[in-house]
Amino acid sequence: MMSYAIIGASRGIGLEYVRQLATQPHTTVFAIVRSAAKSTTLEAATRGLHNVHILQADVADHKSLEDAAKQVSELTGGKLDCLIHNAARTEADSVFKGFDDFTSMDELDADFITSFRVNSLGVIHSISAFLPLLRAGPTKKIVVISTAGADLKTVLAIGKADMAAYGMTKAAALIATTKWAVKLQHEGFIVVSVSPGRIDDTGDTDHAVASQSNATILPKADPFAVMTLQESVSTQLRLIDRLKPSDNGLFLAHTGGEYRWEVTGQR
Numbered sequence: 095m096m097s098y099a100i101i102g103a104s105r106g107i108g109l110e111y112v113r114q115l116a117t118q119p120h121t122t123v124f125a126i127v128r129s130a131a132k133s134t135t136l137e138a139a140t141r142g143l144h145n146v147h148i149l150q151a152d153v154a155d156h157k158s159l160e161d162a163a164k165q166v167s168e169l170t171g172g173k174l175d176c177l178i179h180n181a182a183r184t185e186a187d188s189v190f191k192g193f194d195d196f197t198s199m200d201e202l203d204a205d206f207i208t209s210f211r212v213n214s215l216g217v218i219h220s221i222s223a224f225l226p227l228l229r230a231g232p233t234k235k236i237v238v239i240s241t242a243g244a245d246l247k248t249v250l251a252i253g254k255a256d257m258a259a260y261g262m263t264k265a266a267a268l269i270a271t272t273k274w275a276v277k278l279q280h281e282g283f284i285v286v287s288v289s290p291g292r293i294d295d296t297g298d299t300d301h302a303v304a305s306q307s308n309a310t311i312l313p314k315a316d317p318f319a320v321m322t323l324q325e326s327v328s329t330q331l332r333l334i335d336r337l338k339p340s341d342n343g344l345f346l347a348h349t350g351g352e353y354r355w356e357v358t359g360q361r
């Protein structure tokens with residue numbers, strides 16, 4: 095039996111992870127959301143599935159993550175195989191802003207600090223909360239969903255000055271993930287960041303990035319294919335299945351290998 099905890103599972107990539115993992119045999123999935131009552135799409139997608147458990151936690155509130163880990167522990171006998179940290183702050187009224195899109199420096203500071211709490215500290219909080227369970231399990235995999243927007247060469251190549259707090263705080267999450275990888279390597283863990291690739295989620299009205307179509311986000315001469323959410327997540331799951339010790343600490347493309355703009359051209 096393989097057990098997975100998906101943090102930030104209410105919609106988008108996190109929800110698709112839950113959907114696809116739930117269909118795998120001998121798999122238990124813990125879908126962790128900020129509000130179970132508001133996660134109506136997740137609830138509908140998993141209704142009647144006995145291998146999916148919906149739990150609540152906010153990554154900016156470490157106590158809530160510790161409570162969720164305790165509930166997982168009670169259901170698994172104290173173990174977890176794989177933690178997938180997917181949560182990120184994507185609200186449309188914040189995520190697209192550049193440095194000069196704020197009315198004051200106080201407003202900028204407050205917005206960046208909120209993003210840091212969710213996107214950067216949140217990674218530390220969720221790994222810390224689930225670490226005892228992961229240590230007790232045989233698999234010891236931790237996957238943090240990153241973004242090409244955290245990569246310097248991608249930011250330069252696509253000329254992206256906005257999405258500043260998002261990019262900066264996801265970049266901090268990359269370092270946090272690699273720090274965990276270094277810390278846990280001698281215990282047999284594989285800890286990686288993964289770029290999910292370029293997803294066409296236009297039509298997903300819950301999704302802030304989708305509300306600005308790919309045409310406005312990506313460079314005009316972009317030669318790379320856009321995937322569906324389903325394709326991205328199934329490719330990520332194949333990658334997670336075949337993670338190897340030498341991947342520990344790396345920022346990987348969803349297709350495997352280190353994420354590099356020159357090679358993959360993904361966001």
Ligand SMILES: NC(=O)c1ccc[n+]([C@@H]2O[C@H](COP(=O)([O-])OP(=O)(O)OC[C@H]3O[C@@H](n4cnc5c(N)ncnc54)[C@H](OP(=O)(O)O)[C@@H]3O)[C@@H](O)[C@H]2O)c1
Pocket residue numbers: 101102103104105106107108127128129151152153154180181182183184212239240241242264290291292293294295300301302303361
């Ligand atoms: N979609 C893309 O094209 C793309 C590209 C590159 C990278 N990514 C990365 O992929 C991941 C998922 O993105 P997405 O596109 O699927 O975004 P999304 O649809 O906006 O989903 C974000 C998820 O994060 C959760 N979340 C936000 N703040 C949280 C908090 N404080 N505590 C717990 N959960 C929280 C949301 O829950 P609520 O429902 O409670 O808000 C939601 O489940 C993110 O890490 C993002 O950076 C996405």
